[in-house]
Amino acid sequence: MTGAASGRTLLTSIQRRLPVKLYDNPTSKSARRVRIFLAEKGIEIPRENVDLNRGEQRSPAFLAKNPLGQVPVLELEDGTYLAESVAICRYFEELQPAPPLFGSTAREKAEVEMWSRRVEFGLAGPVVTAWMHGSPMWAGRFAQIPALAETGRGEVCSFFRLLDGVLADHEFIAGADFSMADILALCSVDFAAGAVGLTADAGQHNLARWHKAVSGRPSARA
Numbered sequence: 001m002t003g004a005a006s007g008r009t010l011l012t013s014i015q016r017r018l019p020v021k022l023y024d025n026p027t028s029k030s031a032r033r034v035r036i037f038l039a040e041k042g043i044e045i046p047r048e049n050v051d052l053n054r055g056e057q058r059s060p061a062f063l064a065k066n067p068l069g070q071v072p073v074l075e076l077e078d079g080t081y082l083a084e085s086v087a088i089c090r091y092f093e094e095l096q097p098a099p100p101l102f103g104s105t106a107r108e109k110a111e112v113e114m115w116s117r118r119v120e121f122g123l124a125g126p127v128v129t130a131w132m133h134g135s136p137m138w139a140g141r142f143a144q145i146p147a148l149a150e151t152g153r154g155e156v157c158s159f160f161r162l163l164d165g166v167l168a169d170h171e172f173i174a175g176a177d178f179s180m181a182d183i184l185a186l187c188s189v190d191f192a193a194g195a196v197g198l199t200a201d202a203g204q205h206n207l208a209r210w211h212k213a214v215s216g217r218p219s220a221r222a
């Protein structure tokens, strides 16, 4: 069987048991992770937009799918649901391992996990803290603490420095191959620019080179 033919067979058998639907939102940085992941895998599934501005995520029908009231949510073929962007991506990785986005060898898998956790805690979390405690959009919706916004901004800047150093030696964040760690970082770097106006410093050439490369992949537009 040729590579293309075996790819088609794989896809057909996967399609038979592909999840039913992705509950999505075009502005969600977390849902974007899943959209990029699926684009890298060449997987297409139906999507339904959840209108976050109108509070659809807090409707009883949506809370029954994800009690946290957040997108993304994946509806499975047996009528059950999966939430959390990374968990959803891991599910697809198991359904369709190629191309591997969580690493292949034990060492690669651990490196992707290590960097994914660092990006989640060191970048994704602080960006959201800076945004929620600093943006007028959130004023009056909860008790904003300006000092926390500043702490978040400082953590984002220091993570940019860390990434710039790492990317001096690696083409991608977890090593030589594009991985989930790049997807997580891309979504947070773009969100940091849009939501809190933080971007790489002029001298952070490695981070800029990486950002240009990952943004240029077709999946980045998903």
Ligand SMILES: N[C@@H](CCC(=O)N[C@@H](CS)C(=O)NCC(=O)O)C(=O)O
Binding pocket: 027, 028, 029, 030, 031, 052, 057, 069, 070, 071, 072, 083, 084, 085, 086
């Ligand atoms: N840890 C979750 C975060 C999901 C999340 O924060 N989703 C946001 C959009 S980016 C959301 O649905 N917010 C709606 C709300 O909180 O009301 C994941 O990775 O999926």
